[in-house]
Amino acid sequence: MMKIKPIITAISIAVASASVSALAAPADSTRTLPVRTADSLPSIAKKVSLNVQETRSTSLDSRAPTAAQPKPTNDKPANSKPANNKADPKAADSMTQLIDSKNKSAASVISEDPAEPNSTTADNMSAAELTLKDEQSDSTDDISEGQAVAAPSDISSIDSSDPLAFELPESEKRQDFSDDPTIKNIEDKDGKRYTTLNLSNYAKQVNEAVWSPNMKVNSAMTIKMQALLDWNHASPGPIDGGWGMNSKKALINFQTMKGLPATGKMDQKTWNALIKNIPANKPVLVTYTLTEDDINTNFASTPSGSEAKSKMKGLYYQDIKEMLGERFHMDVRYLDKLNKSKEYKAGETITVLNTRGPLNQRINRVVANKADKTLYAYNGNQLVATYPTTVGSDATPSPQGTFKIINKVKMPWYKATVGEGTQKKVHMLPPGPNNPVGVVWMGLSKPSYGLHGSPKPEGISRQASAGCVRLTNWDVLEVYANIENGATVELK
16 A cells, blocks of 8 residues: 545545446346355364464455465364364254364363463464465555545546646535445445344354353354454454454453453453443344345456556445445455355345444544554543554554544545656546545545555455555444544554
């Protein structure tokens, strides 16, 4: 990611794509969609203690070029014990069988003070795989610098040899695109209905999971804890069924929010605080019936290179799974595991995560801590939410200091500068979830820096950025909805 100057407003993808019928899906609900598969991906059900970092799905970005990956390790905790599975194996569905078959020797005990198993090697390997994938993806990026901007009325009028040729139209400085299809997909403003009908045995186990001291933890409890953290606005990032770096941070952050010892270990007081304001019958996994609107969303592969991206009508979701992953705060691979036999047609019922409600808290101060890879959101002195983030990089560190939010924009365009000197060219990249700054830009009083979304949610806390603060698209939208213009931003 390059530095970004806060010369911003936005334009709706819906407007940008209105004249492009080629990319719009036909009304036929049997349309074949370019969906992702996960047949070769590791099991989501790897069990280790929640007091350490459970081997998580590595969430490799399928948009990046294929690379040889380091062979993952299969380290077992020193005190691992066989799992006690209460469910009748004869009655177990395929998801439960998958979990049990992969984890008969890998369960460990979660308690207030267990021995610490050594599972960090596996988690670090996952991080290394993600980093390698991101580096390879970034190596195909030809952008030398850029800025989030409004769309000019006539893109062809831009002098591509002059990176300063574009002036921000006065009429577009205060546009609100809250009803943009992409924003509605993520924020779910349509009031889509979910049920608990026809849930699998695995989904029922997740919904019924209750923590107790010395319990043997499995994937069901892992997902339940990730969901509870999400519901309490201590975001774990994309929920994936693994207890990795972002989940452990989220638990520590939640404990801090509630004034509990920030141990990163589950105990009775932490569990009680997690469920305190949550209805006892609120399900974690629910069924959702795909609609014609879901299927008829614009999908298009994201090309490599700025020039190719600039010719797109929108940097849309690449497929329906990517869209649903962002809407339901899920790692695409976990979504795929839950719905392995699904074809993603209108009228089909899939299993998804029941996501959090709105924060409804004023945010007037945020602290972005590079060491913690966390954005802390405050209402006065009260910590009200936390989000995993990427803050700068070793090559392009974020400035340290206190700044202000000076503008907030949904669906920004991106003005990409390519090359140097006489070879310098400018390409206007259209809005969309796969725009370099995602679906939101919030510029700081420090020129070139801001808070923004990401086209790679699974890489948050693992990617590098060019000094900016990067969040998942759904987390940055929550910040956007609650933060004030003029709010304080501390970069540490």
